[in-house]
Amino acid sequence: MKKMINIIWRHLLLIFLVIIWLFPIVWLVVTSFSSYKGVNTFNFFPEEWSIDNYVQLFTRPDTAANFPAWFKNSMIVGVCCCIISTTFVVMVAYAMSCMRFKSRKGIMSFAIIAGMFPGVLSMIAVYFVMKQFGLIDSLFGLVIVYSASSGLGYLICKGFFDTIPASLREAAKIEGASQLTTFVKVVLPLSRPILVYTVINSFLSPWMDFVMARLMIRSKDANDWTVAIGLYNLLDRNLINDYFSVFCAGGVIVAIPISILFVIMQKFYVEGVTGGAVKG
Amino acid sequence: MKAAMKKLLQGFKNFFADFGNAITKGDIWTRLSLIFMGAGYFGRKQYIKGIFMTVFEVLCIIAFVGFFLPYLLKFDTLGDVERVAVFDPVTMTDVVNDYDNSLLILLMGTMGIVFVIAFIFVYILNTRAVYRLQVTEEQGKHINTLAEDIRRFANDRFHITLLALPALGVILFTIVPLIFMVFVAFTNYDENHLAPSKLFTWVGLDNFISLFTTSATATFGYTFVRILAWTLIWAVVATFTTYIGGILLAKLINDKLTYGKRFWRTCFVITIAIPQFVTLLLIGKMFSNYGIINGLLADTGILEFLQSIGLVGEGLSYIPFLTKPGWAHIMIIIINIWIGVPYQMLVATGILMNIPSDQLESARIDGATNRQIFWKIIMPYYLFITGPSLITSFIGNINNFNVIYLLASSGGYVTTDMSMAASQAKEIDLLITWLFTLTNDYSNFKMASVIGIVVFIICAVFTLLTYTRMIAGDKEEEFQ
Numbered sequence: 001m002k003k004m005i006n007i008i009w010r011h012l013l014l015i016f017l018v019i020i021w022l023f024p025i026v027w028l029v030v031t032s033f034s035s036y037k038g039v040n041t042f043n044f045f046p047e048e049w050s051i052d053n054y055v056q057l058f059t060r061p062d063t064a065a066n067f068p069a070w071f072k073n074s075m076i077v078g079v080c081c082c083i084i085s086t087t088f089v090v091m092v093a094y095a096m097s098c099m100r101f102k103s104r105k106g107i108m109s110f111a112i113i114a115g116m117f118p119g120v121l122s123m124i125a126v127y128f129v130m131k132q133f134g135l136i137d138s139l140f141g142l143v144i145v146y147s148a149s150s151g152l153g154y155l156i157c158k159g160f161f162d163t164i165p166a167s168l169r170e171a172a173k174i175e176g177a178s179q180l181t182t183f184v185k186v187v188l189p190l191s192r193p194i195l196v197y198t199v200i201n202s203f204l205s206p207w208m209d210f211v212m213a214r215l216m217i218r219s220k221d222a223n224d225w226t227v228a229i230g231l232y233n234l235l236d237r238n239l240i241n242d243y244f245s246v247f248c249a250g251g252v253i254v255a256i257p258i259s260i261l262f263v264i265m266q267k268f269y270v271e272g273v274t275g276g277a278v279k280g
Numbered sequence: 281m282k283a284a285m286k287k288l289l290q291g292f293k294n295f296f297a298d299f300g301n302a303i304t305k306g307d308i309w310t311r312l313s314l315i316f317m318g319a320g321y322f323g324r325k326q327y328i329k330g331i332f333m334t335v336f337e338v339l340c341i342i343a344f345v346g347f348f349l350p351y352l353l354k355f356d357t358l359g360d361v362e363r364v365a366v367f368d369p370v371t372m373t374d375v376v377n378d379y380d381n382s383l384l385i386l387l388m389g390t391m392g393i394v395f396v397i398a399f400i401f402v403y404i405l406n407t408r409a410v411y412r413l414q415v416t417e418e419q420g421k422h423i424n425t426l427a428e429d430i431r432r433f434a435n436d437r438f439h440i441t442l443l444a445l446p447a448l449g450v451i452l453f454t455i456v457p458l459i460f461m462v463f464v465a466f467t468n469y470d471e472n473h474l475a476p477s478k479l480f481t482w483v484g485l486d487n488f489i490s491l492f493t494t495s496a497t498a499t500f501g502y503t504f505v506r507i508l509a510w511t512l513i514w515a516v517v518a519t520f521t522t523y524i525g526g527i528l529l530a531k532l533i534n535d536k537l538t539y540g541k542r543f544w545r546t547c548f549v550i551t552i553a554i555p556q557f558v559t560l561l562l563i564g565k566m567f568s569n570y571g572i573i574n575g576l577l578a579d580t581g582i583l584e585f586l587q588s589i590g591l592v593g594e595g596l597s598y599i600p601f602l603t604k605p606g607w608a609h610i611m612i613i614i615i616n617i618w619i620g621v622p623y624q625m626l627v628a629t630g631i632l633m634n635i636p637s638d639q640l641e642s643a644r645i646d647g648a649t650n651r652q653i654f655w656k657i658i659m660p661y662y663l664f665i666t667g668p669s670l671i672t673s674f675i676g677n678i679n680n681f682n683v684i685y686l687l688a689s690s691g692g693y694v695t696t697d698m699s700m701a702a703s704q705a706k707e708i709d710l711l712i713t714w715l716f717t718l719t720n721d722y723s724n725f726k727m728a729s730v731i732g733i734v735v736f737i738i739c740a741v742f743t744l745l746t747y748t749r750m751i752a753g754d755k756e757e758e759f760q
Contacts, residue, residue, distance in 0.1 A: 007537050014532065018547045021618065024563050025550060027572070039565060042575040088446040095439040106288065107443070112743060114454055115672070119679060124719050124728070125457030125464075128387055148453035151446025155672060159665045163634065178431075179438035193630050208555045211681055211716070228557055235561055235690060244565075251558035259553035 032248035038241040053249035064239055065246055066222040067253070070230040073139055074254075077206045077226060080143040085150035085202035090195070092154040094183050097161035098169060115152045127215050137219045142226070145216060146206050153201075160194035161187065200261065207254065227254055299404045302411035313410045317403065320410025324417055328426050333406060340399050348392030355389040358382040358467065358481050383475035386467070390460045394451065465729035474723060487730045499699040500727065503714075506700070510609070511710045512738075515677040518616050523670060525617060526624020527662070530632055533625070545629070548622040556619065556682055563615055564690030567601035574598040602691025605707040612708060616683050631665050632658065671746055675739050679712045688713070711735050 027044065032053055034046030057067045095101075096108060126145055127136075135141030164187060172182045188195070206213075210228035217224055225233070231250050234243040302310060309323025317337040318330035354360075359380025368375045416423055424432070433441045466482055473480035494501035533544045551559070566573050577583045577599065586592045592599055601611045635658060643653050663670075687693075688708055695706040704722055705714045711731050718728040 003537070007539075010532060010535070010538060014538070014544050017529070018544065021548055021551050021622070024559060024566060024618075025554065027566065028554070028558070028562055039571070041570055041572055042579065044572065044576065088449070091442040092446050095442040099439045101439050103291075104439075106291065111450075113740065114450060114458070115675070119681075122454060122457035122461060124725065125387075125460040126453055128383065128460070129453075129457060132384075132387065145453065148449035151443075151450055152454065156669050159667075159669070163665065178435045180434040180441075183438070193634070197627075197630065204555075208557065208682075210557045211685075215720075228555065232557060232561065235565075247558075248562070251554060251562070254558065255550075255554040258555075259550055261553075 028248050028251055031245050032252045034245045034248075037243065037245050039244045053245045054253070056246060057249050057253065061222075063222055065230065065234060065243060065250075066225075067227075067230065067250055069223045070225050070227045071253070073225065074207055074227040077139055077142050077146065078203050081146045081150075081206050082199060082203040084143070084147035085153075085205075086195070086198050088147065088151040089154050089157050089198050089202070090188070090191075092151045093157035093161050094187060096154060097158045098183070098187060099179065111152050111154070123212060123215055130216065135216075137217055137224055142206070142213060142216050145212055146209070147202070150202065157191075157194050157198055160191060164190050203261075204258065207258065295404065298408050298411075302407050306407075306411050307414055310407070310410050310414050313407060317406050320406075320413060324413050324423055326413075326423070326426065329429070340395075344392070344395065344399075348388060348395060351385050351388035352392045354380060354385050359385050359479055362479050363477050379476070380479065381476040382467075382469070382473075382478075382480045386463055387460060390463060391456055394456055394459065398451075461729045461732055464725050465733055467726060469725045470727070471723040483726075487726045491727070491730050491734070499702045502699050503703040503705045504731075506707070507705055507709055507711055507714055508734075510708070511678060511712075514609075514613070514680075514710060515674055517613055518620070518677045518680065519670070519674045521613065521617050522620030522624050523666075523673070525621040526626075526628045529621060529625040530628035534629060534632060545625075548625055551618070551622050552626070557686055559619065560615075560682060560686035561690045563618075564602060564687045567611060567615075568691050569598045569600060569603055573601065602687060603693055608688075608691070608693060608708050612683065612687055615687065616680075619683065627666070627669070628662070631662055635661055671743055675743065678710070678735065678739060680710065681712050681716065684708060684710050685713045685716065 030045050031040065033049050033051060034040060035048040035050035035052060036046060037053075040046060057065070061068060096104060130136055130141050130145065133141075135144065168186055168190070169182050172186045177185070207227065210226075210232055213226050213229050214232070217226065217229055219225070222230065227250070231247055231254075233239070234247040234250070240247075303314070307323075309320045312319035312323075313321075313333075316334050318332070318334035321327070321330035321333065359382050361378065361380045363379035364377045365374040366377070367373075413423065465487055466484060467480050468483045468486070469475070469480040472478070490498055490500055491504055492501050529548070532538065533541055538544070565571050568574075574583070577586075578597070583592065583597075583599065586599065587596075600607050602608050639657055640653060643657055648656070688706060693706055693708060695701050697707065700706060704717055704724070709717070712735060715728045715731045715735070718724040718731070
């Protein structure tokens, strides 16, 4: 009986929390199907439903909203960053977690200190540097800016590598494997959850960030923008009354691929990994 | 901490002592490589390495003399020829004199300094390597062939292979910009001294002094204290609410009494999948003065009720969720819980699932209660793994630009405090958003840099205190 009450109580709590958490999301979705273009202030659900916002998004790009181009730009940047950052993070984490060399502690402290400077502070300097290299307004420049320093974010991944039993690596070493082989064949296959975490994180950061993009992409031409800059721009005071539901539609479209990615990869978070690896 | 400093100093000492040792005890080839970096390798018949190092040296010298030196020579004044454009009636164009660009001098000068330090480092390393080669030969041991040397980079020197590229990225896009910005804090680079048309120069500690002064004309001191306090409160509250919320939610979902774990988790994960700037701008609009929440509250009569108990002023036809200090501060923290908890829940789930199950089983066999298991086994393990991420998220919150900036801009926050407005700040600004506004909207680079340094000092103090306690101990191997 007591157990029954406990079960009911915790499910009610979950339902309550989910309602709170999904409230803005539902509003985003229903507004994206509204035929009224501005901000609807008094009704949660639109009075008239329509898919025109999506049609406009994909088939009628104008000078204010050129979604196909934005999506393509963000995709290119996201994929490139994802590859470079994940590689960097995993490489640094392996060196720091699984290898012992003289300057290791020193480099770790140094990385911590370097990571403590506010990113926005160096942003302005990065902007000056990129301007000298002529990489303003280019996707390549944006990729470099997002992924160049990604090695500093190795700590969480290192924390995971630390939990992989050292005996596994020693066993590999005794059998004559080099560090490279150990890294690729032993440690990486055991690190799927943290790899997934790193991949998702580094793919998402260019989609989520807009400050850096705004600083780096100065062009007034909507073709050069990323999704973040483009959508932010739609909420401009002069545009919001004609484009708010288009903005919502854009938000939904961006979220769909990322949500699918998340749901598929969720299981990696949940699999127990290190539990039985050494026993056999 | 003291021990770490001592170790660092010792390391430096050893580094240079080895160098001195190499010079005094080196033979002709080793000493020759002080001039030609490849010489030592030629002496031991490692020709390819020798050629490579010598070419490297020549390229470095060319780059230094041809590119960095002109800037470094003007580094002390940051240039003294101001840009003057004279209209030439013959060619009908403006003729610009050979002016100095202070910004370029500072930037390239900074790069030049880093370049020289890096070169000296490689140079000393090279001399040491050459000397070690000499010792190996004297002892009659086997000298590695090129192929063997390369193979070492996949084995005992694998860390160098792994770290080379990430380190280069960090140096170019984090270290150099940081040094550059630190330099800017000691100059008068602001809207009245915008390069390239105007010159700027060194002013010493003037900017730091003006950050702490409050007078009729300068309000930086007044603003700074208030924004600093809010930044700290925000960082502490935001970090702990999301961290604890994440663990509790993960526990709630992953308990064996909960059905449909995957479904619940998916519901929360959806909120992460929508980019933060979209949700933040959207929520900002929802809670703005004439947004949907205020509309619904007015419709349902809750607004009247709040007015009657005095929570909302009589004259207002809306609740100033994001437009009045106090209201805005609390709303921002609540919205941040909404943003941050699902993320922490996901991280917590991954880690809680990975707890070695044999430890839990043996504890259960020994008769530990659920509560004991949670506090004695799960939490220490959890803290060990998330310790670093807790520090990072605290630092991240001090620098949490997105939440504050986007909510303030889409909620329509306008400050009514004249002193704050005079130094271009708002009550809900963090140091970091203040810094951004100063640079992006007002080109006040000098004060922005000073604030940046202050932020760094705060972060540094907090991290070093906790970091040494949590990681620097030899706990690393405990769970391996």
